[in-house]
Amino acid sequence: MVGQEDLLRIYFNEAEEILDSLFEDFDNLKEILPELDLEIINNIIRKFHTLKGNSYSIGYMKIGDVFHKLEDAFVKIRDGKTSISEKLVFDTTSILMKIKENIESLSSSKEMRDDNVDIDVQITDEGESAREEKKAIDVRRSEIDETKQSIAQIEKFKEEIISKSPDIKEIIESIEQQELIKIKKLTDEGKTVLLSFVKFSMDEDFDIGTREVMENIKKQGFEVVSIFTRVDGDNIIFNFIIVPNKENFDISQLQRIAKTYVIWREKKTVAKTQGQKLTLRVGIDDVERIMNIIGDMVTAKNALQSSLNRVIETTKIFESDQRIRDSLDEITRRMRELQDIILEVRMIPISEILKGIVRDIQTTAVQTGKIVEIEQKWGNIEIDAEIARKIRNSLLHIARNAVAHGIEDPDERIRKGKNPKGRINLTAEKKGGYTIIQISDDGKGIDPEKVVSKYLEWVKNFPELMKKFGAKEEDFKTPDGKWIKEKVYEILFLPGFSTKETADKSAGRGAGLDEVKKEIESLKGKVEITSEKGEGTSFTVKIPTAKIIVEVVIFLWKGKKYAVPLSSIIRSEVFYPESEAIVTKKIQGRRVVSASGREIPLVTIDEIIGNEKTELPDDKFLLLILEGEGKNTEVGLIVEEIFDIKDSVMKNFDEDMIKIRGISAIIEEIGADGRKEIVPVIDVLKIPTLINI
Template sequence: MSEELDEIQAIFFEECAEGLAVAEQGLSAMAMGDVSKEVIAGVFRAVHSIKGGSGAFGHAELLAFSHCFENVLDEVRGGKIPATSEVTKVMLTAFDILTDHVAAAQGTASPPADQAALAALQELLESKGAAAPVTIAAAEPVAPVAEDQFGFTPVVAIVEEFDPFGFEPVGVTLDELDGAAAMPWTVRFGPSRAALANGAEPLLSIREVERLGGTVVAVDSSALPPLRDLDPNESYLVWTLSVPAAIEESAITECFDFVAPDSVVEITRGVAPQQPVPVAPPTLTLIEKVATAPVARAPAPAPESRPMDPVQQTIRIDLTKLDMLLNLVGELVIRGSILSDRLSPADQERVELPELARLTREIQDNVMSLRAQPIRQTFSRVPRMLRDLTSETGKQVILEVSGETTEVDKGVIEKIGDPLTHMIRNAVDHGIESVEERLAAGKSPVGLITLSAEQKGARIFVRVSDDGKGIDRPRVRAKAVEKGIISADAILSDEEIDQLICAPGFSTADTISSISGRGVGMDVVRSNVEALGGRVDISSNPGAGTTFTMILPLTLAILDGMIVRLSGQRFVLPLANVIETVRPEPGQVRPMTPTTEVIELRGQYLPVKRLTDLFGFHADTRRTPEESLVVIVESEAAGNVGLMVDTIDDRREVVIKSLDQNLHPIRGLGGATILGDGSIALILDIDALVSSAGQLLQKFPLKGLAA
């Protein structure tokens, strides 16, 4: 029984993580000015769900804090507390404490100190979010008021407020206020199509209201069509209930917390019209009630006026099961490669190997789509982080985001959170100048950080750009010499100097702060990205800004590759980068300098790189251009470039195996794969090879590594 309870509690914590993500996104939207009912309701439902689960599993501290937080959100949702920037700031702080409480309930952190946050929330509840509460005091009546039978003069409430237009304050007797408050609540409730599609039972909400003392006084069935036109997925009835005046509005609202947001839920003061209730006895089911209710022969609403959202059915799956399925698909791909190598073309047709390859590809695509998630969930943390950083540094920064719908493998998304955090912190602390410095440089006082993601072939490009002062290369070089990272007489290009900021222990901060100064930021970025089979590119323009680009694999599992040979060894070129292949004619490849060559292709000249030279293979195996093939590839770093290879063996789907567990990451290699004959081939990183830094491979020859 305890194991079953642990499994249920694990599901609760998964739902907590999802709820916190929704709440953070909603609060961030509110901080940016979006205080729509849908956004506020989304945050409220997320916190309400966390509160409900915490009570069920006995997490008392989480329950107490989430309950107080929920009360404030309920008042904001009902319009009793305005969603001002000050109110949103308090709720953002409360969200941080709530996140810590969830972690404490999981046992991954100690309980947070929440006294200050609770006091701030309680203050909002008492003051209703006002800067200063409106005072109500006894005053002289503005008109003669008769004494009651006991000889007491009714007290008149006057709002002590200066009126610039000279109007007299309005006097309201407490008897009149009592009379207004004594009016019962009228509730109109009509579930939407989406509510029924999600499995909601309207009668459960109605019974919750009845437990508060409410009664059903009318049911509007005018929208019911003839029985032959009845859509069982549609909702046609609207109930009207009367609730005693003494009941708090928040208690009534809670009865409809889990009703779809597009349902009709109206709560007003006033006496509901007493009409006969045209419903069957309570013992009948909802369908029976619909069938037996008196029908007004009104025409059915037009189809286009009804929401027709498709029903989405989901199931929660442990990620390890998806990983296992993906590994099995990879093994299936390897077995297909083995069969392709061992069978003749005629035998392949006989056993329908091409059809097997097609089915395998479809399975692979579907498994990858299960793991693919929009990068939005990682980007959603940035606005909140940016607000904290600007508050701490005193700088003014705005954020522009694009490409947040780009889908990436979940394994990649989970591991780019820390690198992205360090890049944003670096941009604010080191990139964006202070207001005074920006004004002196003729810039806008408000800095700009741009966060974007896009897919190109089998790679995802995540960029963080700022319009700050750029990298101070002389200072970076001096710091690197001071820390012993490079020698004083080292000759480095601008790109190599920029890469020094990713060296372990490097920092240009003069003092250690909560933002920077410890020399671990950009080092974490590079090591984490390289562990994913990606790389970090840095481009900077002094005085204009800096751009950090994380180039990541779209998937960590399988890619389409071209098998090429270099000095008898096989390598894999990602097919997504390949444009065409050319067999050079005499004179088509020409030397430009002793170390560079170009190929003339349809009136244009493209640079050519000999991979055998980059990898340091023996010169005695060097072929002439006419004996080789030139593969034209597209790169982010240098545009279209020709890569000279000896031969092309095949086109094949390959399973990517990471190198970081056994070898230090080598620029230019994106992993390895197992071929059909059991041998290993290295996968080439095109962008790293064709960039100017690709020449660094000459310092690390790979002779015999792929043999």
């Protein structure tokens, strides 16, 4: 029997899916304005109707009423009683964003009623007189937009052809726009398009030669659609855009006549009843459980491998040794395949999150009276769906702050000699196993003096924090009087601190960056600020792309097990105090080792976890050179011995473990006694910060 909780889960999943598709519909509408696409309008009406019915059936009456009003408004547009406009599209998108935020809030709290939902639906027609007044401008703008759109489409089409035929990139780039338009028209009609070319010397009679080539192309069952030429030194190259007259054509015969490439192949359509891919809606919680089971399987497999190794060593059964290892290797391969499948299910395009951030920036700009230009670049990056869901609010907070508190008013920007239109860059890139998202603006920047002044006034109520973090302005400056910006920016992440006196509707009081940092760090990520007063601010968020099985090195220190990801180890060295190959010395109270022409600070687990410096062992020890974050942040981790190297699944901390500094996650091991052991994973990225290097 389906319970209320199951119905809510289905409702939330479907609402999120439909709302995301509605945002795409409105993006498509904006591209064709002021024209009206009835197919898009009807799709929007159907989706509003579905969301209305689903909301009413689950008991969310206020949300249902909102969708009812939106449905009525777009029925009037479809029936010609109201016209479509940029303002109407913008207003509707803003309402949908508010609905999505409310539904996400209800999803988190699993509330059975939506009494606290308050969304004002105001969608107005601009009026007949305003429409007539804008008509001439709209026509001109439409012509300009159509030209721009055509150029953009052709450029995109050219890039697509190059991606399919990189060998002839230079030829494709030399094709004139009018020829590309012809090629695109052919591909839009579903035709296969080929490009043939022959080279003639300027001294040859290339007119006769060209006619002969064309006749031979036609004899092979191809039609010459267009010809264009280009000069190459003392030669002239004739290019033929051709299409086959029959479905099954032989390019090998054509190659004897002229060098030929298929630059676009006809897309085959398959009946929906044949080979149609079925989709199954699975909750992220269910996928999370499967990932945890895979983690338990990895732990059990590792325990089995250790036990079998001990049995083989004791019983000396060498004949079956290799067969056992082969079987375990096969299990490992299969588990990795299963992991890859689950990861693929979990992954979503990062654009699904970032497009929403762009819309929110546009809405916030209108609300605050700012003029903002958004530059966006993120490519085809995918990210774990659960990580994306958790990070969305943090990115929204940063983006809204960039508009509300970063970008100046147009008049102020003009007084400062800036363009009245502010600029916000939203970018994402993959680096190793991480996704790096950056939100930057060219606004007023962060004023260290203002931040510290506000902090010193605020921190008087928190004497313990004052002792720990700083009690006077000099605590935030170098001996020569320069601001230590990294420490100043840390103030902004203190719980409850804000530089704003009063709240505003777009981004609050500026408080909440502590929650942003807490959320990002809970995902084993980090957030950094760079800023220049008067020039702008940049927030960089680095988060894992996915939850994955990673290879870890388990080592011993004072009899206890710890782990670090194998990928973070640059190299390892066995160190003997009398060794001449590796020399240690003290610099400013810290022991460092000279290796590969660099001085690398040495650190122990005691200092990482307990902030207690300990002397190096008197006898030999193992040195792991770890790669930290940024430049010159390698550290030498002192360990007693390597216990094991194996695949493990990183897991989040429990409430007690999260209190331990320097720990980013845990892995589980089965000990020699058969009991489960918890092994802390060292947060390699934080080591330089923790030991103040």
